[in-house]
Amino acid sequence: MFRYIVRRLLQMVLTFFGATFIVYALMFAVQDDPIQALVGEKPITDSQRAALTERYHLGDNFFAQYWYYIKGLLTGDFGTSMTNRKVADMLADAWPVTLRLSVMAIVIAATIAILAGVVSAIRRGSIFDNATLVVTLIVLAMPIVVIAPIAQLVFGIKLGWFPVTAGRDASLWQLLLPAAVLASLVVATELRVTRASVAENLRADYVRTARAKGLTGARVIGVHVLRNSLIPVITLIGVDLGALMSGAIVTEKVFNIPGVGFNLFRGIRTEDGPLVVGFVSVLVIVFLVVNLIVDLLYAALDPRIRYE
Amino acid sequence: MRGNGPWKMAAGAAAIALLAAGCSGGSSDDDETLPNAISIGIVEPESLIPSNTTEQNGSSVLASLFYPLVRFDENSNPYVVAAEAITHDKANKVWTIKIRSGFTFSNGEPVTADNYINAWNYGAYGPNAQLASYFFSRIDGYAQMQSVDPDGDGPEKAEEPKAKKLTGLKKVNNTTFQVTLSAGFAGWESVMGYDAFYPLPKAAFKADGVLADGYGDAPVGNGPFKIKGKWEHDSKIVVEKVADFKGTVPKVDGITWKIYQDLGAQYADLNAGNLDVETKIPIESLASASGDLGDRLQKSPSSAFAFVGFPIYEKEYQDKNVRIALSMAINREEMTDQIFLGSETPATSFVSPVVAGYRPNTCGENCEYNPTKAKQLYAEAKGPTDIKISYNVDGGHKAWVDAMCNQIKASLGVNCSGSPEPKLSDMLKKVREHKSVGMIRLAWAMDYPLMENYLGPLYTTDGSSNYYGYTNSAFDSLVREGSEAATPAAAIKKWQAAEDILADEMPVLPLRFGQNVFGHSEKVTSVEMDLFQKVDIYKIEVAS
Numbered sequence: 078m079f080r081y082i083v084r085r086l087l088q089m090v091l092t093f094f095g096a097t098f099i100v101y102a103l104m105f106a107v108q109d110d111p112i113q114a115l116v117g118e119k120p121i122t123d124s125q126r127a128a129l130t131e132r133y134h135l136g137d138n139f140f141a142q143y144w145y146y147i148k149g150l151l152t153g154d155f156g157t158s159m160t161n162r163k164v165a166d167m168l169a170d171a172w173p174v175t176l177r178l179s180v181m182a183i184v185i186a187a188t189i190a191i192l193a194g195v196v197s198a199i200r201r202g203s204i205f206d207n208a209t210l211v212v213t214l215i216v217l218a219m220p221i222v223v224i225a226p227i228a229q230l231v232f233g234i235k236l237g238w239f240p241v242t243a244g245r246d247a248s249l250w251q252l253l254l255p256a257a258v259l260a261s262l263v264v265a266t267e268l269r270v271t272r273a274s275v276a277e278n279l280r281a282d283y284v285r286t287a288r289a290k291g292l293t294g295a296r297v298i299g300v301h302v303l304r305n306s307l308i309p310v311i312t313l314i315g316v317d318l319g320a321l322m323s324g325a326i327v328t329e330k331v332f333n334i335p336g337v338g339f340n341l342f343r344g345i346r347t348e349d350g351p352l353v354v355g356f357v358s359v360l361v362i363v364f365l366v367v368n369l370i371v372d373l374l375y376a377a378l379d380p381r382i383r384y385e
Numbered sequence: 386m387r388g389n390g391p392w393k394m395a396a397g398a399a400a401i402a403l404l405a406a407g408c409s410g411g412s413s414d415d416d417e418t419l420p421n422a423i424s425i426g427i428v429e430p431e432s433l434i435p436s437n438t439t440e441q442n443g444s445s446v447l448a449s450l451f452y453p454l455v456r457f458d459e460n461s462n463p464y465v466v467a468a469e470a471i472t473h474d475k476a477n478k479v480w481t482i483k484i485r486s487g488f489t490f491s492n493g494e495p496v497t498a499d500n501y502i503n504a505w506n507y508g509a510y511g512p513n514a515q516l517a518s519y520f521f522s523r524i525d526g527y528a529q530m531q532s533v534d535p536d537g538d539g540p541e542k543a544e545e546p547k548a549k550k551l552t553g554l555k556k557v558n559n560t561t562f563q564v565t566l567s568a569g570f571a572g573w574e575s576v577m578g579y580d581a582f583y584p585l586p587k588a589a590f591k592a593d594g595v596l597a598d599g600y601g602d603a604p605v606g607n608g609p610f611k612i613k614g615k616w617e618h619d620s621k622i623v624v625e626k627v628a629d630f631k632g633t634v635p636k637v638d639g640i641t642w643k644i645y646q647d648l649g650a651q652y653a654d655l656n657a658g659n660l661d662v663e664t665k666i667p668i669e670s671l672a673s674a675s676g677d678l679g680d681r682l683q684k685s686p687s688s689a690f691a692f693v694g695f696p697i698y699e700k701e702y703q704d705k706n707v708r709i710a711l712s713m714a715i716n717r718e719e720m721t722d723q724i725f726l727g728s729e730t731p732a733t734s735f736v737s738p739v740v741a742g743y744r745p746n747t748c749g750e751n752c753e754y755n756p757t758k759a760k761q762l763y764a765e766a767k768g769p770t771d772i773k774i775s776y777n778v779d780g781g782h783k784a785w786v787d788a789m790c791n792q793i794k795a796s797l798g799v800n801c802s803g804s805p806e807p808k809l810s811d812m813l814k815k816v817r818e819h820k821s822v823g824m825i826r827l828a829w830a831m832d833y834p835l836m837e838n839y840l841g842p843l844y845t846t847d848g849s850s851n852y853y854g855y856t857n858s859a860f861d862s863l864v865r866e867g868s869e870a871a872t873p874a875a876a877i878k879k880w881q882a883a884e885d886i887l888a889d890e891m892p893v894l895p896l897r898f899g900q901n902v903f904g905h906s907e908k909v910t911s912v913e914m915d916l917f918q919k920v921d922i923y924k925i926e927v928a929s
Contacts, residue, residue, distance in 0.1 A: 110810045121516075122849075124531035124546075128514035160431065161601075162618065170618060226649065234657050241657040242650050244643075245620040333650040335619030346779065346808075 078376075082369070089365045094147075096361040097354060101146060104350040105139050111159055111348040133159065133351075146354065155358075156351035158344075164355035167340060172359065174245055174252075175329075175336030179321040181249070181256035186264040187314055191307075194271025195298065201276060213265035225258050225331040242333040255332040259325055263317040270313055274306040281305075304378050311378070315371035319364040421927050422625075422639035423909050425662040425920055426651040429619055429644050434601045435583040436508025436515040441918040444580050445664075446642050449624050449922050450491075450606035451583040452632050454482065455574055461741050461834035461916065462873075463574045466632065467496070467607065469560075471577075475871065477569035482577075483561045490586040491611035491627050498562035500584035500607075502554045507594055508581050511546050517581035519849070520832070523573070525553030525565045549594060569869045571876045572835040579833055583607070609635050609922075619644055636911075636926035652904075661906045662920055668781065671726045671902070678904045684728070685914045688737045688831040689899025690839065691729070693774065693789075693824045694853035696816070697892060706766035708891040709751045711824075713759035714796035715789055717752070721897055724785045728902045732895040735887045736839040737831065739916045742877035747888050748895060756796035763797050772801040773823025775816075777809040782826055789896075816852045824894070825853060834916060836880040840864050844892055855892035 112121060112129050130136045134145055149156050155164035197206035216224075232254055233241035239254040278284060279302060287297045326338035337356055344352035376382045430443030435451065438444055454471070455463040465471055469485045488496040507513060509521035511531035521527050529548040553565035566573060576582075586605050591597040602616045609632065610624035625639040643660060645651040648667035654660040656677055666674050666682065674682050695702045695711075702708060717731035733752040736743055746752070774790060776782040783803060790801035804823060806812040815822050829850065831838045842848045845864055846856040860883050867879030887893075901914040910928045913921040 110814060122519055122531070124511035125514045125516065125518065127532055128512045131512075132514065167618070170620075229653055234653060237657075241653045241659060242645075245617070330647045331650055331653075333645050333647065333654070335644075335646060339619075339646050 082373075085369050085372075089362075089369075092365060093358070093361055097147075097150070097358050098143070100357045101143050101350070101354050102139070104348075104353050105142065108348050108350060111135065111350070133157075142350075146351070150358075155355040158352040158355075159347060159349040160352075164351050167352065168355060168359060170245065171336050171340050171356070174243075174247060174334055175322055175325065175338070177247075177249070178252050178256055178259065178325065178328075178334060178336065179318060181252055182259035182263075182321055183314060183318050185257055186260035186262075186267055186317070187310075189260070190264050190267035191271050191310065194268045194310075195275050195303065197268075198272045198275035198279065199298065206272075209268065213268055216261050217265040219261075221258070221262060221327045224261055225255075225328050228254060228258050229331055244333055245335050247334065252334075255328050255334060258332075259321055259328050263313075263321065267310060267313055267317070271306065271310050274309050275302055278302045278306050308375060308378055311371055311374050315367045318367050319360070322363060323360050421637055422641065423637050423661040423925065423927060424641040424643050424659075426645050426654070426660050426664065427642050428646070430622075431516070432601060433604050433616060433622075434515070434596065435585070435604075436504065436513075436517050436520075436581045437601075438580050439516045441664075444917065445919045446622055446624075447580050447583065447604070447606070448919055449608060449610040449640055449642075450604055450612060451580070451608040452488070452606070453578055453580075454484075454582060455578045457575070457578060457834055457916070461575075461739060463578055471574050473573070477571045477573065477869070477871065478566050480564045480566070480573055481557070481561065482564065485631070486560050488607055488631050490588075490605050490607050492586060492588055492605045494586045494588065496584055496607050497559045498556045499559075500586060501582075502556060502562055503590065503594075504583065504585035505554060505581075506550050507585065507590075507596065509551055510549060510594065515581075517579070520576065520579055520581040521551065523566045523568070523570055523576070524551050525567045526551040527553075527567070571868065571870050571873050572833070572837060575833045575835050609633070610640065613639075617644075619646075633923050635923050637922075640922065655904055655906060658906055658908075661909045662903065662912055662925070663905075664901065664903045664914060664918060664920060666728075666902045666904055668725070668728065671728055674902075674904060681907070682902070682904045683912065683914075685901045685903075686737075686739050686916065687899045687901045687914075687918050688739050688834070688916050689729075689828060689918075690732060690737050690830070690895070691826075691828045691897040691899065692732070693894040693896060694827050695824055695891070695893065696819075696822060696853055698819045698854040699821065701769040704766045704768075705890050706762050707768040708894070710759045710763035710766065710768060710797065711772075711793065712748070712751050712891055712894045713753065713755045713762070715792045715894075716754040717896060718754070719792070720785055720788055724788055725897070729897040729899055732898045735844070735884050735893070735895060736836045737898055740831065740834050740836050740839070741873070742836045742880055744881065744884075747884050748891075749888060751888060751891055752895060759796050760798065763799075768797070768799070770799050772799055773804045773821075774801070774826060775804045775806055775812050775822040775824065776826035777807070777812055778805045779808055786826060813852060819854075827852070827893070830899075830918070831916070836877060836884070837864065837868055840880055840883055840887075841868075844887060853892065855890075857886060857890065857892075860886045 112126055134142050146156060155168065158164050158167060193209050197209050200206055229241060232239050240251040243251040243255055284297060284302060287301050322337055323341065325336065326342050329336045329339045337360070341353060341356050344356065427442040427445055430438065430446060431440055432438050432443055433446060435447055438447055452467045454466065454468040456466045457463055467484060467488065469483045471480060471482050473480045484496060484498065490496060505521060508515045508518055509524065509527055509530050526548060530546045530551065532544055532546045555563040557563055584607060588605055589597055589600045603612050609627055609630045611627050613623040613625050616622050621644055622642040623639065626635070648665060649670065651660065651663050652667055652670045655663045695708050697703060721727065721729050721731050734743060734745060734747040772793060774786050776786045783805065786803040790803055793799065793801040812822065812825065816825055829839065829843055841864055842850045844851060844855055845861050863879050863883035867876040867883065870876040870879055901918055903912070903914055905912040908928060909925055911924045911926050913924050915921055
């Protein structure tokens with residue numbers, strides 16, 4: 078087990094550098110005129126252009142620029158964004174709120190998906206099953222650009238149940254509505270997967286055996302069926318967590334949360350290489366760690382899986 | 386154990402992640418601290434260093450932290466504020482500024498002539514790359530402070546500039562200093578109303594000409610408010626009243642500048658009563674805004690001027706009759722009514738109505754919607770049969786560009802299509818390389834309220850924003866003569882004569898003048914916005 082984790086961690090180092098290199102190369106390729114992007118619609122003088130090119134090493138070739146970046150990264154310096162802020166500070170500002178938001182969204186989504194999924198699998202064809210099918214199809218079909226503003230308008234402004242916007246230092250209460258909106262992105266798929274997986278396992282031989290042994294229904298479902306059925310769901314949740322962190326651009330915009338999605342969007346818009354690479358680097362780490370946790374959970378759920 | 390080990394471990398890991406995520410939260414905001422405080426929505430400013438601020442968000446915040454030399458009355462004429470008197474010689478070349486004594490920065494330092502001179506030198510020095518440094522370019526010695534890149538744009542390092550100080554700045558005594566311009570300019574007093582001309586305290590510098598780290602995050606100014614804590618990036622900037630401020634005292638005790646990524650989110654907060662002023666109602670909310678806000682939705686003139694530039698470097702557009710025909714082919718009013726829902730007004734002049742010397746409808750017949758005459762003129766001039774209008778997609782221009790194209794199609798019977806570019810910089814790059822981009826969507830907002838600030842950058846041969854390559858030496862010299870005229874009135878005369886040339890030649894197609902369309906909550910009254918798209922912080926007050 079321990080050796081397995083060490084091996085995975087070593088792989089993560091390689092993946093990390095590979096990913097940052099690719100992202101850096103991509104940002105370099107799309108970089109057209111970041112200095113003009115920085116000043117917006119204003120004209121810029123030659124003297125300013127020269128000074129800014131110097132400051133951000135924009136005149137150097139790709140490998141020299143990448144070398145500057147990696148040198149900084151290895152000494153714990155994520156570099157300076159084109160907005161002249163330290164990328165490390167921006168990371169420290171943006172990550173906590175996004176992490177809270179996406180973890181809340183995942184908890185909401187997983188709770189609903191697993192509960193409703195198990196119930197509809199047990200009562201296949203019932204009203205509940207059909208109703209959840211319809212509701213999840215509707216939620217799945219509605220894009221987030223529609224759900225988020227409508228939720229804000231209805232529950233925030235008209236009914237006044239929830240705070241309208243969240244902000245950077247948002248409390249858990251302020252984040253509840255955005256998290257629910259974000260959860261709607263993934264709840265449908267998670268629910269369908271849970272239902273299919275539980276339904277399949279309910280027909281398995283070991284379930285019949287457990288029933289024949291005279292175990293209570295709750296124990297059969299809660300321990301025997303669920304444990305086996307959760308493997309695909311856990312995989313999905315792991316992937317979703319990463320996706321929610323990087324993909325919350327719309328939700329973060331509507332609810333005014335200056336998190337990771339917002340910063341990535343801003344960085345790409347202003348051709349801000351260091352900003353994008355910094356955020357993506359941390360995203361890569363998060364993805365890797367989440368996937369490691371997911372793999373470890375497999376072993377916990379299915380004793381046949383052993384890592385050496 | 387049988388699998389329980391990793392089970393526990395994984396559960397532990399998940400718990401730690403949850404804990405880490407949860408415990409950093411908690412503190413709920415807001416301005417509960419001061420009862421007489423208000424909140425105003427902005428977008429994350431680019432910078433809070435006066436000489437590096439060229440957009441209205443940073444400028445709004447700075448207006449609360451600093452006290453300018455001059456402010457502007459409703460006719461856009463400057464009057465002294467932090468200055469006691471501003472005088473000049475006959476040629477408008479040497480300006481003597483006497484500042485009012487007794488003023489201090491919010492850290493207690495007295496405001497002296499040195500504070501102005503040091504700040505301006507810092508702003509003008511090329512290697513500091515201050516975005517507003519071009520404001521100092523009229524001062525003697527500016528050119529010697531700029532570095533020249535030996536190979537244009539490249540690996541070779543630029544040389545250090547010859548000078549570190551503006552030779553045109555001279556201290557007379559503690560409260561008086563002299564500014565010598567490289568050429569006489571009657572409007573210089575107005576220019577000094579801009580942010581770049583604020584003084585910086587000694588505390589702002591760690592060495593001569595080097596700004597202290599972190600000053601930009603917590604600027605100390607000479608204004609009616611001081612910053613509370615630091616600029617909380619992407620979140621908010623809180624300012625509170627300075628005790629016994631010597632100048633005009635604002636009526637509110639504090640302002641929270643709330644930072645939003647999105648105007649829509651800002652509008653939602655305004656509606657829910659979490660925000661007191663939104664300075665720009667998003668266009669998608671305009672239809673419902675009058676219902677939502679009632680008489681709390683307001684409009685005021687702004688300096689924005691939207692126009693379409695003709696690529697004069699292209700042969701097809703060199704005949705002025707082609708340009709005039711295109712201008713006659715479009716219905717400006719229909720566009721502002723249907724697409725902008727009255728939030729902007731049709732433009733038929735080449736300078737904004739907010740500057741002194743503006744005359745309505747200088748464009749005359751050439752900007753009147755007249756499809757028959759347009760078609761005739763266009764046919765005679767053999768205008769191009771395929772017209773493109775380039776625009777940047779990130780600015781919400783598609784709707785009106787398409788509408789304009791439809792009008793051109795209907796009036797002239799030619800093909801017209803919008804040509805989207807990802808960003809303005811992509812478009813301008815193509816224009817600079819004189820690639821075939823067709824007509825170009827452009828806009829301008831003034832830096833200081835003078836006609837010259839439209840005529841100079843937009844239409845003179847070496848104007849900083851004259852991307853379309855218009856050149857007319859008679860026009861250039863009229864603008865220059867106006868700048869050097871002895872009095873503002875004489876200057877305006879020259880500039881108006883210059884504008885008449887534009888009306889005849891149509892280097893650009895004037896389209897719309899902007900307005901501030903803003904809204905406020907029930908908590909505040911006397912909300913006014915100035916020509917620079919800023920809330921007047923001296924007038925706004927909390928409703929009793």
